[in-house]
Amino acid sequence: MIPKLKIENITLIFGRDREKALNMLHEGASKAEILAETGCTVGVKEASFDIQPGEFFVIMGLSGSGKSSLLRCLNRLIEPTSGNIFLNDTNITTLNDKELQQIRRKEISMVFQQFGLLPHRTVMENVAFGLELQGVPVAERNEKAAKVIELVGLKGYEQQLPSGLSGGMQQRVGLARALANDPEVLLMDEAFSALDPLIRTQMQDELMDLQEKMHKTIVFITHDLDEAIRLGDRIAIMKDGEVIQVGTPEEILTTPATEYVSSFVEKVDRKAVITASSLMDTKPVTAIFRKDGPEGSLRKMRSTGLNILPAVTIDKHFLGFVYLHEVLEVKRRGDKTIEAVIHREVPVAYPDTTVEQMLPFIAETDKPVAVVHPETNKLLGLISQTALIIETTGSQTL
Amino acid sequence: MIKIGKYIEHFINWLTLHFGPFFKSVKHIVEAMVNAVQWVLGIMPWYVLILLLAIFAWRRAGWSAGVFTLLGLGLIYGMGYWPQTMETLALILVSACIALLIGIPFGIWAARNNMVGKILRPILDFMQTMPAFVYLIPAVLFFGLGKVPGVFATIIFAMPPAVRLTTLGIQQVPKDIVEATRSFGATSTQLLLKVELPLAMPTILAGVNQTIMMALSMVVIAAMIAAGGLGEIVLKGITQLKIGVGFEGGIAVVILAIILDRITQSFGKKRMKKTSN
Incomplete structure (x- = not known):
């Protein structure tokens, strides 16, 4: 099977002298050495993995692990310093601005931790925003928006402003906005982390139900291993900018690749994670x-x-x-x-x-x-x- | 001794010498604008205009502003300063409009380009803090005496808040909203028009309010170069030591200021309410 997304040796370096930092990295220098020598921080180090069509892929790591930066490389909200990202056959890293805009409008949508909704627009206008940017006529985009609004369970709230909604509701708007473009890939950056635990579980359930119907390719970022295990078909665990293990939840739980992973896994209450299915x-x-x-x-x-x-x-x-x-x-x-x-x-x-x-x-x-x-x-x-x-x-x- | 003054003098003289025709045509255009606005203000009888302004103030800023407009403008008419007030109002409107037309785009540019912001900042400091009288001299050299140099000096003095608050407003747009907008494939023009400007609008309107207020204070000073209007009355009070006349002119200025302030502020408040609800 051809992967939907192929992440190939993605490295992300922040700072001025990236060229030198990159060379040092290739020669095997540690992050600390690179920081001391060049003043650059290595955000992501040579990340490589494939994501299959329809897969729910979770990238899990603590804050500072580079997971959010890596996610932003996928639609180039952050430019990777080196490496390639393929969406189907398209190399995203070499696209020009126009082509990249098209990819962002049609193929890859994103959901944000802080929702990122437009406070001066109604739910309907927010959901139709992506279509509006594409220049879709009002009637058509409202029709499409109404469908996804219903899909995420927000029917009746179309004319509300986001500030009048609870956090969970706002994130539904965020999700609906991302789905309205009918993208192939959904990037979700700690999408449920800002919600309180009960709502979070509910949203996770609903997302899984939706995924069952839609079969999108989802890349989901979280710092919460329980959430990762609950949602992910496969999980990539990141630490200090490196991907240290990629595998199914069960593989992660049963055969942790490193001490770091097993220390994580220990804290997971398996009884609460493993289900009848x-x-x-x-x-x-x-x-x-x-x-x-x-x-x-x-x-x-x-x-x-x-x-x-x-x-x-x-x-x-x-x-x-x-x-x-x-x-x-x-x-x-x-x-x-x-x-x-x-x-x-x-x-x-x-x-x-x-x-x-x-x-x-x-x-x-x-x-x-x-x-x-x-x-x-x-x-x-x-x-x-x-x-x-x-x-x-x-x-x-x- | 370093004689900066000499160099500036040379520069100004050089400008007047080589750009004479340019200044002349600018002068004609601005003069025509001021006259046009004044003509519009004078098209209807004074009591109709007062009533219209009072109703407008009432609708925008509440009944107290409406009543104040009615009584305040009535008082001005009663004191016999109606023509001068209209002259001043025309000067303010023209200068503020031009200041905003130049200032807001610069503010946007500075918000989106760090370098431009860095270059603009000292220039704005200069424009804002340089004693206002100093502008008047080159203004007269460029445009002669009258309304136009008054407008010119007012524009320079009143523009900085429009630039600064526009920049501030755009920079205050939450980063996650900007990022979300980009992630959906917005061009930079779409980002500006659909997200940044609407969200920055309350702050930009506060800048508009400040610009109009500063224009009003400068217009009075501009009377020194025969710009006319209420400033002339204040100036007469000062030069002839007529305390009463000076105060009367001053009171008219204050009334005009309060009315303009309440009306322009109401635009910003309305928007703020809409976005926060």
Whole structure:
């Protein structure tokens, strides 16, 4: 697959004598040496990674790690000192002003930590701003803006000024403004960091829902590892201007590349991070009610070696569990269905239920935990007691 | 001894000698402008104009400003200084307009270009602090006696706040808003017109207010070179030691100043309210 964004050896140096600083950097001088010799600070050092189409890519680092500067290199709000950035096949670093404007108008939009909304314009005018800059006629841009306003849940607020909205609402305007251009790439600079924790979680959820529909390529900056793990398909961790690890949340959690990363990971409460969706077996063997009678169920139990099976309807609606000894009983009685022995009163988890929330399930029962769709009640997967117990107790020692 | 004065004298003489026709045409244009404004002000009877101004002040700045305009201008008429007041008003309007037309673009330029800002700053200091009388001498040399040198000196004296507050207003536009605007592919003209100027407007309007106020104070001084208007009355009071006349002229100036101030300030306040709500 051709990456959507290819970041190739991006180096960013602040200061006067960048040429010399760059040479020193190539010769392997440390940041401190370069600062002492040339007075230049190295903001980003030789960052390279690819971002795939439709990927939610998070760059995580503490303040001063160079993450925001690196992000700004992607649309050249800051000019990288050396290196290349490719959007599809276009080398962004070599574009002239006109071409760059076109890229910013059509392909790459940005969402800011402090929102960056125009205080003298209404929500509608703010959202339509990008289209206005492109010269789209008023009627057309308002129509498009109205659509994204609805998408981010701001319908009814079109004529308000941003200052009348809460922080979360303002950031929705920021997000809507970025989406109105229908860009391929969305850059989000600590987009939720200025919001209070409850609103932040809510916005994260909504962003993930939106992403499910839109499949944009998102580059998201954060200083919060929990947020990174929650949102990211992959995460790049930065320290002192260097990218020290790129990987999926699970890779970061399980195989931290350096001491620095592991010191971070330690602080993450895995129980609060890891969700049912990542623990579950997504293709569990099930007893299908009405299709599988006692005979069919027993055959499945024999082939899997399990003595408990989840029972579902033909279209996968979760009903409950059946136990080996009771199915045998039913069979001995000569019943044709397993209806009588389905245990329906069982706790279920949703895909985003965290391990922490599933803790009570361990204490209560010896059954596996069924993971169902929150609305349709369809069975999505099954978490064995073993998996749950290991996750809650043994993760640090593994 | 360093004789800077000599060099400046030579320079001014050289200018008058070589740019005579240029100054002459400028003089005609400015004179025509002042006369036109004065003609417009005189087109309707005094009581209609007072009423119109009072209504305008009331709509913009509230009932107290309206009442003050009505009574204040009535008093001026009663004192018999109506023609001089209109003459002064015409001078102010023309000088302030020209000062703003030159000052605001320079202010924008200085805000967007550090070098220009650095060069402009000492020039503005010079224009603002040099005793106002000093401008009058070269002004007379360039344009002769009358209204035009008065306008010229007033423009120089009244322009700095327009430049400074425009620059300040644009530089105060929050960095994140400017960055966001750029990130959406705005050209620098779009950035200026759609973001920087609207957001800087309250500050720029404060500059407009200051320019008009300073123009008013200078117009009085300009009476020394026969610019006419209320300054002439004040000057008469000084030179002939007529305390009463001097005060009457002074009171008329104060009334005019307060009216202009309230009206121009109201524009800035309205905008400020709109952006902060």
